[in-house]
Amino acid sequence: MADIKIGFVGAGGNASGHMQRVSAVEGVAITAICDVDEGRAKEAAAEYNATAYTDHHPMLDKEELTALYVSVPPFAHSDAEVLAAQKGLHLLLEKPVCLSMDKGFEILEAIEKAGVLSCVGYQLRYTDVIQRLKAYLADKTIGMISSHRWGGLPPTAWWRVMDQSGGQLVEQTTHQVDIMRYVAGEIVEAYAKYATRTMGDVENFTIPDSQAVLFEFASGALCTLSTSPMAGGGAGKSDISFLLQEQRIDWTGRQVTASPPVPEFEAEPKETPNIDQVFVQAIRANDQSKIASSFRDGLMSLDATLAANESAATGKPVRTKMAGS
Numbered sequence: 001m002a003d004i005k006i007g008f009v010g011a012g013g014n015a016s017g018h019m020q021r022v023s024a025v026e027g028v029a030i031t032a033i034c035d036v037d038e039g040r041a042k043e044a045a046a047e048y049n050a051t052a053y054t055d056h057h058p059m060l061d062k063e064e065l066t067a068l069y070v071s072v073p074p075f076a077h078s079d080a081e082v083l084a085a086q087k088g089l090h091l092l093l094e095k096p097v098c099l100s101m102d103k104g105f106e107i108l109e110a111i112e113k114a115g116v117l118s119c120v121g122y123q124l125r126y127t128d129v130i131q132r133l134k135a136y137l138a139d140k141t142i143g144m145i146s147s148h149r150w151g152g153l154p155p156t157a158w159w160r161v162m163d164q165s166g167g168q169l170v171e172q173t174t175h176q177v178d179i180m181r182y183v184a185g186e187i188v189e190a191y192a193k194y195a196t197r198t199m200g201d202v203e204n205f206t207i208p209d210s211q212a213v214l215f216e217f218a219s220g221a222l223c224t225l226s227t228s229p230m231a232g233g234g235a236g237k238s239d240i241s242f243l244l245q246e247q248r249i250d251w252t253g254r255q256v257t258a259s260p261p262v263p264e265f266e267a268e269p270k271e272t273p274n275i276d277q278v279f280v281q282a283i284r285a286n287d288q289s290k291i292a293s294s295f296r297d298g299l300m301s302l303d304a305t306l307a308a309n310e311s312a313a314t315g316k317p318v319r320t321k322m323a324g325s
């Protein structure tokens with residue numbers, strides 16, 4: 001008998017992973033699934049013996065849920081989060097949490113007023129290597145940070161449309177920005193230049209293919225970040241490097257190395273719980289502190305990336321709204 005009943009808004013590629021993982025946790029059942037694509041909603045609902053919906057309003061009215069997952073494209077966040085929070089449902093939301101700070105503040109207010117738990121899909125925070133990196137950097141002075149996310153073009157149609165995804169930095173490289181914030185503190189200012197160099201002919205492509213950003217942290221540390229989707233076909237690179245006095249620390253996805261070496265990064269990484277297990281544990285304990293990225297935290301990562309977009313559009317440095325004002 002399930003004691004935790006989960007609903008989903010969005011049943012696309014990313015949601016299917018969450019569905020598999022959360023339904024594998026003992027005592028959890030997915031009981032309602034909503035997608036504007038009726039075929040997707042019905043297919044996923046059949047798999048989990050859930051009720052399918054194409055509109056979240058009747059779903060939230062009729063279903064007795066414990067928590068709601070929202071995994072829709074960035075432009076598609078509407079009132080599901082606010083309505084769910086008002087009903088007392090705990091929320092797991094995918095990154096980026098939405099596409100504007102106004103919408104983000106509206107959701108934040110509803111979550112904090114209702115006192116429900118919130119978790120944003122920054123799953124890298126839970127990995128052993130990031131936990132060790134955070135502990136190592138906690139008492140160090142970071143001088144500079146350098147990061148790349150050079151990858152290929154995802155097939156998803158909305159991803160390449162600026163008004164729908166916010167561009168690669170907001171949609172995807174938010175993971176790098178979030179790790180940097182998690183281990184190095186808050187970002188107070190962004191200065192950015194964007195260009196479209198090689199992908200202007202790709203159909204329906206309205207995002208820049210070259211984004212160069214300078215972030216300033218509250219500590220005074222400076223970061224240069226470069227992100228592009230033109231690096232398909234094996235040309236990719238994804239990393240973050242931290243420069244301390246006579247010490248460089250490199251994160252490359254699954255691994256952290258120090259040059260010169262330090263013992264903290266030599267042991268094999270430990271297995272870590274997945275984000276869906278963490279979310280369920282937090283619900284059972286009614287304990288927000290078990291979750292590494294709350295909605296407020298996720299909104300701060302959005303804030304930094306939207307500040308970069310505004311800087312690229314205006315040609316001026318832009319302070320972040322939450323940490324930089």
Ligand SMILES: NC(=O)c1ccc[n+]([C@@H]2O[C@H](COP(=O)([O-])OP(=O)(O)OC[C@H]3O[C@@H](n4cnc5c(N)ncnc54)[C@H](O)[C@@H]3O)[C@@H](O)[C@H]2O)c1
Pocket residue numbers: 009010011012013014015034035036037040071072073074076094095096121122123156171
């Ligand atoms: N944490 C991660 O590593 C990670 C990985 C991939 C995707 N994501 C995030 O997950 C979200 C979804 O991405 P995806 O790859 O699954 O996209 P997708 O296009 O595969 O799926 C999105 C689904 O949402 C549905 N949808 C759109 N508007 C809706 C609405 N108003 N109500 C209900 N359903 C709606 C679409 O029909 C589609 O089925 C994005 O925010 C993305 O950034 C996170």
